[in-house]
Amino acid sequence: xxxxxxxxxxxxxxxxxxxxxxxxxxxxxxxxxxxxxxxxxxxxxxxxxxxxxxxxxxxxxxxxxxxxxxxxxxxxxxxxxxxxxxxxxxxxxxxxxxxxxxxxxxxxxxxxxxxxxxxxxxxxxxxxxxxxxxxxxxxxxxxxxxxxxxxxxxxxxxxxxxxxxxxxxxxxxxxxxxxxxxxxxxxxxxxxxxxxxxxxxxxxxxxxxxxxxxxxxxxxxxxxxxxxxxxxxxxxxxxxxxxxxxxxxxxxxxxxxxxxxxxxxxxxxxxxxxxxxxxxxxxxxxxxxxxxxxxxxxxxxxxxxxxxxxxxxxxxxxxxxxxxxxxxxxxxxxxxxxxxxxxxxxxxxxxxxxxxxxxxxxxxxxxxxxxxxxxxxxxxxxx
Numbered sequence: 001x002x003x004x005x006x007x008x009x010x011x012x013x014x015x016x017x018x019x020x021x022x023x024x025x026x027x028x029x030x031x032x033x034x035x036x037x038x039x040x041x042x043x044x045x046x047x048x049x050x051x052x053x054x055x056x057x058x059x060x061x062x063x064x065x066x067x068x069x070x071x072x073x074x075x076x077x078x079x080x081x082x083x084x085x086x087x088x089x090x091x092x093x094x095x096x097x098x099x100x101x102x103x104x105x106x107x108x109x110x111x112x113x114x115x116x117x118x119x120x121x122x123x124x125x126x127x128x129x130x131x132x133x134x135x136x137x138x139x140x141x142x143x144x145x146x147x148x149x150x151x152x153x154x155x156x157x158x159x160x161x162x163x164x165x166x167x168x169x170x171x172x173x174x175x176x177x178x179x180x181x182x183x184x185x186x187x188x189x190x191x192x193x194x195x196x197x198x199x200x201x202x203x204x205x206x207x208x209x210x211x212x213x214x215x216x217x218x219x220x221x222x223x224x225x226x227x228x229x230x231x232x233x234x235x236x237x238x239x240x241x242x243x244x245x246x247x248x249x250x251x252x253x254x255x256x257x258x259x260x261x262x263x264x265x266x267x268x269x270x271x272x273x274x275x276x277x278x279x280x281x282x283x284x285x286x287x288x289x290x291x292x293x294x295x296x297x298x299x300x301x302x303x304x305x306x307x308x309x310x311x312x313x314x315x316x317x318x319x320x321x322x323x324x325x326x327x328x329x330x331x332x333x334x335x336x337x338x339x340x341x342x343x344x345x346x347x348x349x350x351x352x353x354x355x356x357x358x359x360x361x362x363x364x365x366x367x368x369x370x371x372x373x374x375x376x377x378x379x380x381x382x383x
Contacts, residue, residue, distance in 0.1 A: 002044075002099070003101050004102045004104050005046045005101060005102065006029065006032060006033065006104045008048070009051070010050055010076075013078075015207060018204065020053060020054050023210070023217070024109075024217050024222065029057070030058075031110075031111075032105075039113045039365075041116070042116065044067065045066040046068075047066060048068075048069045049070065063367060064367040069089055071085050082186070090177055090181065098176060099176070100123065100174060100175075100177075101176065101180055102116070102174045104172045105171060107170070110217055111172065114362070115133070115172075115194075115200075122194055128189075128192030129176070131173065132174075132191065132193060132194070133173070135167055135197065135198050135200055135201040136164045136165070137166070137198075138159055138162060170203050199216050232276060232327060232346060232382060233328070234278075234321060234327060235268075235279070235328075236280070236317075236329070236340075236344075237278075237279070237280050237332075239282040240284060241334055241353070241371075243292070243371065244259055244260060244371045245372065246352075258288050259371055261376070264373060268379075271382075279299055279301065281300075281313050281314065284304070285303040289303060310336065310337065310339065311339040314340055314343070314344070325344050326345040329344060329382055330344045331347070331348040333349050333354065333357060334357065335357070337357060338360065341357065341363060347360065348378040349365055350370040350372075
């Protein structure tokens, strides 16, 4: 089991209640929580706080994986270490020694889902006992005695010929529960380094850091998302397990029934208003889906398409519209969706999708299950 642990105190001195202060329009702590919610490798997200206001803010978001743990006053004071609250929770929850424990710092909001995924994949190979995140720093450092620390000043290297130094950026740390209990530390044993982009070097500690990081967030994270979303011209969707809950319902007369979610229907309307074409591709072939497609007013409906047939249909639609698969968003939940999911520009799956689908690189795992609004959730993200 993988537990992501985010310690957030209410008593910050430099920036009062900074962990829930709006950062780029969203409470600071929510950036890491949401990146972890979308990370399929993470099973639980624990927000450890002593603050009623922080607990209320997190609870109001209706996250699926996230729980609030009320840390003790003793481990929430100015002199308490992060390790102390980690150990407090590990003992409280009686976590098994083999569980993976990932300490995540809310003060590093530029950490994205892909960073957590890559680092956990790296850790899963078993080469390291623990992992920390670093960025590569290309500054020249000196000792107090006037000697250079990391370069020869008589032969000053150009940046492209200088390997720099790895600097701990404090974004997150990965270790096993057993190792943490034995060492009393977030790091132990053979330590590996997951290198993050240079723009993630700064942590929010002072008001000036806030200004710098908001600008970096807009430049390196939000602008990238905006460009990706702007490029989407076609939205495609699976039916069973995605638009529906995957259940098989029958009337007394033996008629098959399907349960859809009205919020997903509003999502399709929002896509039309945004000028994005819509379509449904499903393995089944039923009158129910045909009626639902008419109700949703989708531009394309293809039924009875199994396995690689979905990808072939998507290519056909793209040819008709004069676009590429990079300009397509698709949400699906099972093995017959894999080929198409791997090919499109934006991909997502319900929270209860099969593990093979959740493991696809770059996929966004929704917080809602199939038939419970996951399609609307993905549409909201796109728009």
